[in-house]
Amino acid sequence: MSNFRKIFPLLDWAPTYSKSDVVSDLVAAIIVTIMLVPQSLAYAMLAGLPPYVGLYASILPLVAYTFFGTSRTLAVGPVAVVSLMTAAAVSQVALQGSPEYLTAAITLSFISGLLLIVMSFLRLGFLANFLSHPVISGFITASGVLIATSQLKHILGIKAEGDTLPHMLQQVYLQLNQFNIYTLIVGGAALVFLFWVRKNLKPLLLKFGTAPRPADLIAKAGPVVAIVLSIGAVVLFDLQSKGLKIVGSIPAGLPPFALPSFDAQLWLQLLGPAVLISLVGFVESVSVAQTLASKRRQRIDANQELIGLGTANLAAAISGGYPVTGGFARSVVNFDAGAETPMAGAFTAVGILLTTLLLTPLFKYLPQAVLAATIIVAVLSLVDLPSIKRTFVYSKSDFSAMAVTIVLVLLVGVETGIVAGVGLSMLLFLWRASRPHIAIVGQVPGTEHFRNINRHSVITHPALLSLRVDESLYFANARYLEDRIYDCVASHPKLENVVLVCSAINIIDASALESLEAIAHRLSAAGVGFHLSEVKGPVMDGLKRSDFFDHFKGQIFLSQFEAAHVLTGATT
C-alpha cells in the first residue's frame, strides 16, 4: 500500500464503490441518524452544553472520519463517557452556561484532535495499551453510575449539583421535596417506556413474526418515539408553563464556523484532560472498530485511526462542536443496518445536517427530562458488574487497579480515578518486571537437560551454581539479579563458580551490562569464577561491541551441559 493510500484510506474502497453499496450505506445512514439525533442532544446536555451542540458535533466530524478513518463501519460523534470527561474538564475553567464554557469545550476538542495527530506522527499509539482492560472497564462502569446519578435531577425537576457520587446523592436527598410533579411524570414515563423498549420490545416483535434484525433496529429507535410523544405532550398540555424544563430555542441553520481559543493559560489547563480524553476515546473507538472489522476480516490501522479521530475532533472544533469519538452502540447499529463503507458516515452527516436545518423548531419543546431518561437507559448498559467479579476471581492485582479506579471515580472524580488506576497498574507492572523468575538449575540425571532444582530432582554440585533468568536483562531487573547472585554467593560458602544460563535473554541493556561487569568484578574479588552459557547470537554481538570482554575473565559456554562438564570436571 502506498503512503498516499495509507493517509487516505478512502482510496481503498472509493474506486470500487458500487450502486448496491450506495443503497446499503443509505439505509444504514437513515437508521443511524434516527438513533444519533436524540443521543447527540442528550450527550451535549451531559457535557453541560446546549443540546444543539451535540448535533453540530455529529456533522463535520463524521465527514472527516470518512476521509481519514480506516474502519468501514465505525460511527463517530458525541459519546457518554467522553461527554462526562468534557464536563469535568471544562467546568474547571469556565462557568456552565457562559460563552467561555462553549469556547473551552471547543478548545478541548481542538487540543484533543492535535494530540491524536501528534501521537500518530510520533507513533505513540502504544501509549493507549497502558490503559489496561480492568482500569478501562472499572472506569466505564463507575462513569455509568456517575452519569446516571447526575441525570436524576432532570427527572425530578430539581437543581441538585455536585461532581462526586456522595455529593450528588446528598443534594438529591436534600431537595427531594422540591420535585416538580409534571417533570417527574414525563421523565418517569420516558424512563419506564425506554426500559420496556430495551427489555421487552424486541422479544415482542419477534413473537409477532418480525425478523430478528429489523426487530433489533426498531427496538433501538425507542428514544425517537419517546421524543416525539413527549414533544406532543408538551405542546398539547402547555407543560413548560408548569415548570417542565424544555430544550428551548435552537439556532436554525448550518453549524457556525467556530475557532478555538488560543489562550496559552487555557491550553495549559486543558492539556491534562485532553490527554486523558484522547487516550480514553482512542481506546474505546479502536476496540469497537476492531470488533466490527474482524467480523468481516477487514483491517484497522491503529496509527491511521489516530489521524481519523484527530481530524474528526479538529472538525468538531471548527464547527462549534465538542470532543467526539467512535461510539459502541451506534457503530453496532451501523454495522447491523448493513453499512458497507465509511460513506454511510458521510450520509449520516447529511441526515443530521438536514435535521439541524429543518427539524430544530420541533426540538424546542423537547423536555430535558426525556433526554435525561435517554441518557440513564443508555449508560446503565455501561455498568458491567460481571466483569468486576471476573477480575476479582482471576487476579487480585488486576482487581486492585480496577477497584482503585472505581472508588476514586465515584468519590473524587473521573480524572483522578483514571490517572490513579493507570498509575497503580503501571506500578504493579513495573514491580513485576523488576523481579523476573530466576531459577537455580541442575542436571536432569541421564540427560543433557538442566531444570529448576525446586521442580525437578536434579544433580547439583556444591562448588557450582547455575542460574537461569527467564527474562531479558535491563535496568528494571539488573540490580535484582545482582542481589540474587550476591545472596546466593553469601549463602554458598563452598562456591567456586557461578554460571548464568542466558537461554531466555533477548536483550542486555547498558544498565544490565554494568551489572554483569559489577557481578564479574565482585565475584572475582571474592574468589569465585563467573561464566555465561547459551548466550544468543545478537546478545553476543552486543557484548563484543562493548568492552565487556576486556575485563571478563570467565568463560562462555555454548551449552549449560558443557559448562557443568568443564567447571566440575564431571564425566556424566
Added chain:
Amino acid sequence: MSNFRKIFPLLDWAPTYSKSDVVSDLVAAIIVTIMLVPQSLAYAMLAGLPPYVGLYASILPLVAYTFFGTSRTLAVGPVAVVSLMTAAAVSQVALQGSPEYLTAAITLSFISGLLLIVMSFLRLGFLANFLSHPVISGFITASGVLIATSQLKHILGIKAEGDTLPHMLQQVYLQLNQFNIYTLIVGGAALVFLFWVRKNLKPLLLKFGTAPRPADLIAKAGPVVAIVLSIGAVVLFDLQSKGLKIVGSIPAGLPPFALPSFDAQLWLQLLGPAVLISLVGFVESVSVAQTLASKRRQRIDANQELIGLGTANLAAAISGGYPVTGGFARSVVNFDAGAETPMAGAFTAVGILLTTLLLTPLFKYLPQAVLAATIIVAVLSLVDLPSIKRTFVYSKSDFSAMAVTIVLVLLVGVETGIVAGVGLSMLLFLWRASRPHIAIVGQVPGTEHFRNINRHSVITHPALLSLRVDESLYFANARYLEDRIYDCVASHPKLENVVLVCSAINIIDASALESLEAIAHRLSAAGVGFHLSEVKGPVMDGLKRSDFFDHFKGQIFLSQFEAAHVLTGATT
C-alpha cells in the same frame, strides 16, 4: 533470621564484637574523621548552608546508621550530589542565608527520612531500579560539572550566581575582572596542591618505600593539610582583611536540637525534591554498600538499608543537619582503613563531635576558597566521560536517555534532568515491553521441533498459523498481540486454524485474558479456529479459575507437534 534481628542488624555483629574489632574500627574512624571534617564543611557550603551544618549532619546520622544499617563499612554523611540537589530544592522556597533556608533544609531531610522509611514498609525499594545506570551516570557526571563550575566564584572571590551552566559561565565571565588576588592565590594554590596530592603523592610515597595502603590513606588526607596550611596563612598575613572570605565564627558546643517545619505548604513544595533525593541517595548508597560487602562476602538487605538511611536522615533533621546518604569516597577509605563493623561509624561520629566541640575556633579562619578547591577536586572525579562513550557505542536507546539527562541537568536543572531521563528510559522500556517478539513458527523437517520461519527452513501449512510469543501476556502487549493476529488472519485468506504457542508465557493478566477471549470470539466469527499449545501449569490453573473455558471453543494441545498433527491431519 528473626524479625527483631532484621530490624536491628546490630544484633548480628554486636554479640561477637571483639577487642581486635575495636582497634580496627577505631583506626578507621580516626582516618575517616580526618577526611570527613573538610568534606562536611565544604558540602554544606555547596548546599548553600553555613559550613558547620555539615559537621552536625555527620554526627547523629552516623549513630542512627550504626543501629539500623546493614552495611558494615558504609560511611554516611553529606555528599556532593545530594548537597547540590538540596541547594536546588531549598533555594526554590527560601532565600539563601535566611533562617528559613536552614529550616527548609532540615525539613527536606525529615521528609526524605520519612519517605525512605515508608518505602521500606511498602517494599518500594524496587523503585530505585528505575533509575537506570545510564541516567544515574549521566546525572552524576553533569552534576559534577555543575558543582565544579559553581565553585569557581569562590576561587576567584567574585559574586557570580546562577543555577545552570550557561548562566554560571556568563556570570563568571562578566565579573572576571573583579577577582580578588588574595583569594585567587590561596584558592589556586589549594587547587594545584590538591590535584598534585591526588595525582602524584601516592606514587611518590610508594617510591620512597611506603606500603601501598598507608600511601593511599596519606594521599587522601591532602585536604586536611591544605586546610591547616591555609588557616595558618590567613592568621599570619591577616588575609581576611584583604578580601579573602573565611568561614567565620562557628557556634561552639553540641549540635542544637532542631525541629523541622510542619507547614503543609512547605511540605508540598519539598515533596517532589525529597522523592528524588531519597531515590538518588538510596541508589548511590546501596551500590557503594554492595560493592564493599561483596568483597568480604557480606550481605546488604536493600529494604533494611531504606530504614538505615531513613533514620539517618531523621537524625540529621533533629540535630540541625541536612540530607545525608552513604558516600563513595569515604566508604572506600573506611573499608581500606580496616573498619570491621558499623561501630567505626559511631566512633567517627564521636570524632566529629569532638572536632565540633573543641576545634571549631580554628575553622573560623578557614578560607572558603580552600573548601571550594576541595569540592572541585572531589567532584571532578565524578565526571565519567568513558562511561558516556561506552554507552554510546553499546546502545543508542540507553545513550539517548543519558544524553537527555546530561543536557537538561546542565541547561535546565538537576531535578528536570533526572526526571526527564527517568521518564524517557521508562518510556523506552514500556515501548519495548509493549511489542514483544512474536514469531510465526513451522516444523523443522524430521523433528518435533517448531522454529521461527524467518530463521530456519521449516514446514508450514497454508491453513494453519502457529504463533509463538516470547513474553508473558499482560496489558502492555495484549492489544499488540491482537493486532498481530488480526493482521495475520487478514493476510492469510486460506487460514482455517490459529495456534498460539504458549511455551514462553508465564503470566496472563486480566487484560490479556480479555484479549484472548476477543481473539477467540473474532476468529470464530470469521470462521477460523483458535487453539493453544504448550500452556504452562500455573497459567492453565488461572484460565481454569476464570470462565475462559465456558466460551472457548478451541483445543488445548500439550505440544505444538500434537497441535500441527491434529489440525492439519499431517502424518509427519
